[in-house]
Amino acid sequence: MSRQKFIDRKRELEFLERAYSSNRAEFLVIYGRRRIGKTELLLHFARDKPHVYFLATEKPYRDNLRELQGLLAEFLGDRLFGKIAFEDVDELLMAFAERIGDERVILIIDEFPLLVEHHHPVLSLLQKAWDLKLSGTKIMLILCGSSVSAMENEVLAYKSPLYGRRTGQWRLTEIPFFHIGEFLPGYTAEELVKVWGITGGIPAYLLQFSPEKSFNENVVERVLSKGAFLYEEAEFLLREELREPANYFAILQAIASGRSRFGEIVNATGLDKSLVSKYLSVLQRLEIVKREVPVTATLKEAGKRGLYSIVDNYFAFWFRYVLPNKSHLEAGLAEEVWGRSMDDFNTYMGPVFEGLVKRPEVFFALTGFHFTKLGRWWRKGEEIDLVALNEREKKALFIEVKWKDLSKREARGILRDLKHKSEHVGLETWEKYYGLIAKNIKGKGVIKSEGWLMWDLEDFEGCLKDNFQSCRA
Structure with missing residues (x-):
């Protein structure tokens, strides 16, 4: 998570350690947006403990199953286990549980939504394995995922076959502001607040900024330059997470341009009110957009007086400075674009600073x-x-x-x-x-x-x- 050491995540590690020390079967769900540091957290937690880490990929379900089987066989030191023809994941996990007996083992299945996407019955099969065998062992099963909507709808929701089985869950959020100086030693408080205004507390984004370069150099080279990691990250995330990214783009563009009331967003996008309401709810659940009401508002007032804003700093910056300037940025004019944007950036930082101290x-x-x-x-x-x-x-x-x-x-x-x-x-x-x-x-x-x-x-x-x-x- 950092260039030289693991930064923060104290509360998350304490949560995982408490579960590990229970010495009973644990079924944890860890999720959060991409780049938030889930994998680094889990590997850091498990590094000195008996564990198996498996990363699901876009490969077909059977290929993922065989790969998981190979990792379990390697952990057991049993090549024959890797050659057994298991029909499904329930058989594989129950056989593995039989082999480890009373041993405390952590099994991490990362990007679990990809398994569900390629083979939806995996939810019921995992439920079967847990109910029939795993819940009676000392295994610590951790399902991890970056698709917030998939984890909440497919794993945590009431209608999910896995509902009621989990023993704990944690949605990872950003690194607190007061730890970001550890990513950028030598930066002043003002520079760190400005970095926060672009990256928020997303570890992978903070790692893009070099402590050896000035703030302006980092913005030009790591955000505004074609080919940079943060140049197209917003588009990638929206297309990965959402089914109709064009409509979400329109809504986020409207909010970024100053439309904060529901009616203003509807008028700016030309979308039906019911659709805008639905899309805004999704963006709020993903913690990209926030609806705010006056702090003293009654319940009745709160329903009428809400204002919308982009609270994810990376998305706020991207929709204000990257997307509107795409033609110039594609032409390699990042320095010129940033030079013209500096005065406006001070205006942009006003609500960012307010959001930070809030x-x-x-x-x-x-x-x-x-x-x-x-x-x-x-x-x-x-x-x-x-x-x-x-x-x-x-x-x-x-x-x-x-x-x-x-x-x-x-x-x-x-x-x-x-x-x-x-x-x-x-x-x-x-x-x-x-x-x-x-x-x-x-x-x-x-x-x-x-x-x-x-x-x-x-x-x-x-x-x-x-x-x-x-x-x-």
Whole structure:
């Protein structure tokens, strides 16, 4: 997962280790989008334990079965086991379980959806093997997959033959922001935030950026240049995961161009409302798009006031800077395209920075404010970037987030406006606090002495050094 060492995944490894130490049969489902680091996680976990790792491929089912059989025979040190003519995967796995007896063995089947795609009965056959034999052993069976929709619909869903058999599941998400400095040692906090704005916390994407090159060089060479890994990755992912990629492209293009309301997306795409609703639901499930409502909205209000945005930073960047400039990029004009895009990139980084500090782990590590709700607020032309509510203690923290350098005068003006806007939120009897998060705030100490709260990239720099563990000290 990294150039020299395995980075983070502490919680995921603890989950796997707990299951391994149970000393009973375990049936785990591990899934998440491509490039998120599932295989690296599982191999790192299993590296010093008896295990068999099998990667399913696009080959026919029988060829995959024979390959799995060969790996199991190799693990057993039994060449004769590799020559038995097993009819199906259930027979193979039950025979393997018979051979290992009470031994604790990890069996990882990676890209399991490919087996299902080529031979759908594999779900029922695996259920049979688990029910008749595997569940009574000490095997640790792990099914892994990159197709989120297939794993959720075919493996985890109520109608799946495997429903009720799993003993645990984990959907891998991005590496936390405060670990990405380990991929790019020497990068400043500002540079790391900008890298985050392009790659998010996807390990494979972070590995594309070289710590020996500047941020701008990495963008030009690793994202905008034809042939680069990240140049066509968005198209590849959408075509792999979705059946009608053209319609999803249209929706993502509409959102990337500023259409955030449902009606605006429908008008921009020309698609039927029911189809747009369906596609948006899929994109939300894949965590590419998010629907946000005001943090104080009631259930009734939430149904009417939602705004859509692309929350996957790679997709947001790609649809804003790669797709619209494809003709020039294909012609080898990556440097020229990026040169023209730099001013707009600062505008793009505004909501990216806001989204970063809105992440619960980052927000709490930075501010120390205990909250039960966290999000944006807007109503009738008024908007507050971040509102944290502690409903138990009736406390509220209002924050504006700015991706810019601020003078003392600008900072004070923003804070005064924030206090005025907060009066429209309600919460009259609550204890209220007001803060500002920006790239750089001149005279930060003086303004804080006046009772305001504030943080800038200097605070992020300190946090990054300790992976956000002691950044409020």
